[in-house]
Amino acid sequence: MDYQTFPQKLKALRKQNHLSQSQFGEQVGVSNRAVSKWENGESMPSTEKLLRIATLFSVPLNALLSEDVSPQVHTAVEGMPSLKELYRIGSGPSSSHTMAPQRAAEYFRIKYPDADRFEAELFGSLAKMGKVYHLDSLIRETFAPKKAVISLRVGEDSLPHPCTMRFCAYSGKNLLGKIEAYSTGGGSFRIKGEELSQNESVYPEHSYTEIASYCEQKRIRLWQYAEEKEGSQLWDYLSEVWKAMVESIESGLSEEGVLEGGLGVQRKAKFLYSQSHIDESAETRENRLVCAYAFAVSEQNASFGKVVTAPTCGAAGVLPAVLRYAKEKRGFSDREILQSLATAGIVGNLIKTNASVIGAECGCQAEIGSACAMAAAALGELYGMSLNQIEYAAEIAIEHHLGLTCDPIKGLVQIPCIERNAVAAMRAINAVNLANFLSDTRKISFDLVVKTMYETGRDLSRVYKETSEGGLAKLYL
Ligand code: SF4
Secondary structure (H helix, E strand, O other), X not given: OOOOOHHHHHHHHHHHOXXXXXXXXXXXXXXHHHHHHHHHOOOOOOHHHHHHHHHHOOOOHHHHHOOOOOOOOOOOOOOEOOHHHHOOEEEOOOHHHHHHHHHHHHHHHHHOOOOOEEEEEEEHHHHHHOOOOOHHHHHHHHHOOOEEEEEEEOOOOOOOOOOEEEEEEEEOOEEEEEEEEEEEEOXXXXXXXXOOOOOOOOEOOOOHHHHHHHHHXXXXXXXXXXXXXXXXXXHHHHHHHHHHHHHHHHHHXXXXXXXXXXXXXXOOHHHHHHOOXXXXXXXXXXXXXXXXXXXXXXXXXXXXXXXXXXXXXXXXXXXXXHHHHHHHHHOOOHHHHHHHHHHHHHHHHHHHHHOOOOXXXXXXXXXHHHHHHHHHHHXXXXXXXXXXXXXXXHHHHHHOOOOXXXXXXXXXXXXXXXXXXXXXHHHHXXXXXXXXXXXXXXXXXXXHHXXXXXXXXXXXXXXXXXXXXXXXXXXXX
């Protein structure tokens, strides 16, 4: 949906932020009658009030005023896509910066088979990180053998989305068509004006509360809910996902040396895996192995290897590490692992649908926090925990990542990303242990913490959202 005029944009932003006209008026310092007039187009705010509104909603002023630019507005959620949209098998290191633009370019190339030339413009975080991720060559290769001109538009801040891309197709001098698309995390993309066009809505429910109540009524578990909505072919897909996760761990454990990119980061998975001490405690061993598996996947990701988005490439190590260790320790069958992947997928899908799993939009809390919540839910499923306990485990996992910034040094998905996957995997195990005992005392719902994460992400300065302009990226010399 496009919001072209100022009154439309104002109303949409106010509703998106769950403010009544009088609550909004209070924050801006006017009466609800004045707000009503602005929204009806009967009057316009003063410049001072406009600046206040832009600050309140964290949108650039010209995105409020210009009819060519839409502020980022979350439209009403109508359902959730398939888990196939969430779990994608592909090459790292960044699902939102490499996979999604490539997929969008591929979509556009197929849409205009008669084009002899394409143009792609990348904005925001895509432009900023484009060189690091070789995005210009990746897109050029996607359009090959057709000619393609790729432009990285660094410095254009008034964007509808932090990962915006525009594509044009030409035949000779004739423009055949154009699209504007946004990378929405985990390799997915959305085309302006085509809601859910890439991801047909498969799940009518879109909150944990609704889903849990549905499952309780039917006396089914979350994985059965996923099977009911997606059909039995879901298991074939998840089987491929699990296979790719195991392969990424194995490949990562077999590699040594220094990762590319100039930071001199040593691969550590194999070292961690092979260490052992005659007096090693069970806890130390668990910590070492879970971390080794998380390092293995994350190091594969950092070296452009094959991983599964769970929910993104940058956070791809958390879920496989926890599942591999649980399988080894407790002997869970592959079937049980697939069921736990389905449960984790529902949790990831809820976050992706209602908030964000993209570092460039909401910081690392959206990537690693979401991965931790997915891993906690998966483990809860394997342990046969109740819907309430699984909810609590996922809630704890994400709550204690709130505010986590994204500040990868040199834009490489290495520091702090690799180690962070290992820490989050351990945290997921802790969250499950805590939820096992304390779920009856829970005060915060999963849905609430997801909403909080999104609000927090919007309040984070852009320098902490995959721009490599703040935090470690700024201070590391
Ligand atoms: S800091 Fe977190 S969100 Fe940012 S690139 Fe690394 S893993 Fe992804």
